[in-house]
Amino acid sequence: MAANIPGNQGMTDKLDKYSEALTSLLHEAIRCSPESWTRGVLTIDCDGHRINYGLKNDQSDDKASISQDLAQLCEQYWAVFQEHGEAWLESTIEFYQEGGTWKFNANYKRPEKVRATPKSSWKFWQ
Numbered sequence: 001m002a003a004n005i006p007g008n009q010g011m012t013d014k015l016d017k018y019s020e021a022l023t024s025l026l027h028e029a030i031r032c033s034p035e036s037w038t039r040g041v042l043t044i045d046c047d048g049h050r051i052n053y054g055l056k057n058d059q060s061d062d063k064a065s066i067s068q069d070l071a072q073l074c075e076q077y078w079a080v081f082q083e084h085g086e087a088w089l090e091s092t093i094e095f096y097q098e099g100g101t102w103k104f105n106a107n108y109k110r111p112e113k114v115r116a117t118p119k120s121s122w123k124f125w126q
Contacts, residue, residue, distance in 0.1 A: 014084050021073070021080045026095055026104055028070045029055055034062035039096035044074045045089060051075050087111070 029042045032055060040057045053074040055064040081087055088108040095104040 017080050017084075021077045022093070022106060025070075025073045025077050026093065026102070028067065028073050029093070030095060030102060032067050032070050033057070033064050034060070036060055036062050037064075039094070040064065042074075042093045042095070044078060044091045044093075046078055046087070051078055 025042070029040065033040050037057050037060055039059065040055060042053065042055050044051060044053045046052075051074060053066065053071065055066055055070070057064070077091070078087070088110050090109040091106060093104055093106045095102055097103075
């Protein structure tokens, strides 16, 4: 319904791109997880120079293997947000099985906005 509102197409396109990137990323993260996992956390962070990622499950000794596709999808995921002026410093995506279905929660740490210091308009007359 929102897509039919004039001027809202840009927002819809942006959300579609976020959703596509996140869905692809989740599918690959689950594929890279050991079959024994029913949950996991994918962490992606950017230090301004490079993107780091990790796939873990604190409840299992089984290790995930990060595929080249997952690494590339992590970078594409960050880039989609960057393209739309919504870069983040870290994203954690928790995925888990519930009732035979995979579900997820995605969280983001964003840079603190720097407040501009207002210029003083005081003039002292002598």
